[in-house]
Amino acid sequence: METKNxxxxxxxxxxxxxxxxxxxxxxxxxxxxxxxxxxxxYTKAHLPVKCVYFETYETKQEAMRAEYAFKQLKRSEKLKYIGGAPR
Known part of the structure:
Protein backbone atom coordinates (compact mmCIF):
# COMPACT_ATOMS: atom_id res chain seq x y z
CA MET A 1 0.00 0.00 0.00
CA GLU A 2 2.69 2.51 0.97
CA THR A 3 5.66 3.23 -1.27
CA LYS A 4 8.92 5.04 -0.71
CA ASN A 5 7.65 8.01 -2.73
CA TYR A 42 3.69 15.44 23.10
CA THR A 43 2.15 12.11 22.13
CA LYS A 44 4.28 10.22 24.67
CA ALA A 45 2.33 12.02 27.41
CA HIS A 46 -1.06 11.47 25.72
CA LEU A 47 -1.10 7.76 24.83
CA PRO A 48 -2.61 5.88 23.19
CA VAL A 49 -3.08 7.63 19.88
CA LYS A 50 -4.95 6.68 16.72
CA CYS A 51 -4.68 8.06 13.22
CA VAL A 52 -7.94 9.82 12.38
CA TYR A 53 -6.90 11.54 9.13
CA PHE A 54 -4.14 11.60 6.53
CA GLU A 55 -3.34 13.02 3.12
CA THR A 56 -0.75 11.68 0.66
CA TYR A 57 1.61 13.93 -1.30
CA GLU A 58 4.28 13.39 -3.93
CA THR A 59 6.89 15.51 -2.13
CA LYS A 60 7.97 16.05 1.44
CA GLN A 61 7.65 19.81 0.97
CA GLU A 62 3.98 19.56 -0.01
CA ALA A 63 3.15 17.33 2.98
CA MET A 64 5.00 19.60 5.40
CA ARG A 65 3.23 22.64 3.95
CA ALA A 66 -0.12 20.94 4.63
CA GLU A 67 0.99 20.09 8.18
CA TYR A 68 2.04 23.69 8.84
CA ALA A 69 -1.23 25.10 7.46
CA PHE A 70 -3.25 22.67 9.59
CA LYS A 71 -1.37 23.66 12.75
CA GLN A 72 -2.35 27.30 12.17
CA LEU A 73 -6.05 26.48 12.43
CA LYS A 74 -8.22 26.75 15.54
CA ARG A 75 -9.42 23.43 16.98
CA SER A 76 -12.93 23.91 15.55
CA GLU A 77 -11.43 24.52 12.11
CA LYS A 78 -9.18 21.45 12.47
CA LEU A 79 -12.19 19.28 13.29
CA LYS A 80 -14.05 20.62 10.26
CA TYR A 81 -10.97 20.00 8.07
CA ILE A 82 -10.72 16.34 9.08
CA GLY A 83 -14.44 15.77 8.66
CA GLY A 84 -15.92 16.28 12.10
CA ALA A 85 -15.23 15.28 15.66
CA PRO A 86 -12.76 12.43 16.16
CA ARG A 87 -14.34 9.18 17.24
Whole structure:
Protein backbone atom coordinates (compact mmCIF):
# COMPACT_ATOMS: atom_id res chain seq x y z
CA MET A 1 0.00 0.00 0.00
CA GLU A 2 2.69 2.51 0.97
CA THR A 3 5.66 3.23 -1.27
CA LYS A 4 8.92 5.04 -0.71
CA ASN A 5 7.65 8.01 -2.73
CA UNK A 6 4.64 8.66 -0.50
CA UNK A 7 4.74 11.56 1.90
CA UNK A 8 2.00 11.87 4.48
CA UNK A 9 0.50 14.69 6.47
CA UNK A 10 -1.38 12.95 9.29
CA UNK A 11 -3.55 13.78 12.28
CA UNK A 12 -3.65 11.70 15.44
CA UNK A 13 -6.29 11.74 18.13
CA UNK A 14 -4.72 11.30 21.55
CA UNK A 15 -6.31 9.57 24.55
CA UNK A 16 -7.43 12.96 25.94
CA UNK A 17 -9.07 13.79 22.55
CA UNK A 18 -6.40 16.35 21.69
CA UNK A 19 -5.10 16.40 18.12
CA UNK A 20 -1.51 15.99 16.97
CA UNK A 21 -0.42 16.68 13.39
CA UNK A 22 2.75 15.44 11.77
CA UNK A 23 4.65 14.38 8.67
CA UNK A 24 6.06 10.98 7.73
CA UNK A 25 6.97 8.86 4.74
CA UNK A 26 5.76 5.66 6.45
CA UNK A 27 2.42 6.15 8.17
CA UNK A 28 2.01 2.72 9.78
CA UNK A 29 5.53 2.77 11.22
CA UNK A 30 5.12 6.34 12.49
CA UNK A 31 1.81 5.66 14.27
CA UNK A 32 3.40 2.57 15.86
CA UNK A 33 6.35 4.71 16.98
CA UNK A 34 3.98 7.21 18.58
CA UNK A 35 2.14 4.44 20.43
CA UNK A 36 5.40 2.94 21.68
CA UNK A 37 6.27 6.30 23.25
CA UNK A 38 9.00 7.10 20.73
CA UNK A 39 7.07 9.25 18.25
CA UNK A 40 7.04 12.69 19.85
CA UNK A 41 7.31 14.26 23.28
CA TYR A 42 3.69 15.44 23.10
CA THR A 43 2.15 12.11 22.13
CA LYS A 44 4.28 10.22 24.67
CA ALA A 45 2.33 12.02 27.41
CA HIS A 46 -1.06 11.47 25.72
CA LEU A 47 -1.10 7.76 24.83
CA PRO A 48 -2.61 5.88 23.19
CA VAL A 49 -3.08 7.63 19.88
CA LYS A 50 -4.95 6.68 16.72
CA CYS A 51 -4.68 8.06 13.22
CA VAL A 52 -7.94 9.82 12.38
CA TYR A 53 -6.90 11.54 9.13
CA PHE A 54 -4.14 11.60 6.53
CA GLU A 55 -3.34 13.02 3.12
CA THR A 56 -0.75 11.68 0.66
CA TYR A 57 1.61 13.93 -1.30
CA GLU A 58 4.28 13.39 -3.93
CA THR A 59 6.89 15.51 -2.13
CA LYS A 60 7.97 16.05 1.44
CA GLN A 61 7.65 19.81 0.97
CA GLU A 62 3.98 19.56 -0.01
CA ALA A 63 3.15 17.33 2.98
CA MET A 64 5.00 19.60 5.40
CA ARG A 65 3.23 22.64 3.95
CA ALA A 66 -0.12 20.94 4.63
CA GLU A 67 0.99 20.09 8.18
CA TYR A 68 2.04 23.69 8.84
CA ALA A 69 -1.23 25.10 7.46
CA PHE A 70 -3.25 22.67 9.59
CA LYS A 71 -1.37 23.66 12.75
CA GLN A 72 -2.35 27.30 12.17
CA LEU A 73 -6.05 26.48 12.43
CA LYS A 74 -8.22 26.75 15.54
CA ARG A 75 -9.42 23.43 16.98
CA SER A 76 -12.93 23.91 15.55
CA GLU A 77 -11.43 24.52 12.11
CA LYS A 78 -9.18 21.45 12.47
CA LEU A 79 -12.19 19.28 13.29
CA LYS A 80 -14.05 20.62 10.26
CA TYR A 81 -10.97 20.00 8.07
CA ILE A 82 -10.72 16.34 9.08
CA GLY A 83 -14.44 15.77 8.66
CA GLY A 84 -15.92 16.28 12.10
CA ALA A 85 -15.23 15.28 15.66
CA PRO A 86 -12.76 12.43 16.16
CA ARG A 87 -14.34 9.18 17.24
Missing amino acids: NHFFYVLECADHSLYAGYTNNLDKRVAAHNSGKGAK
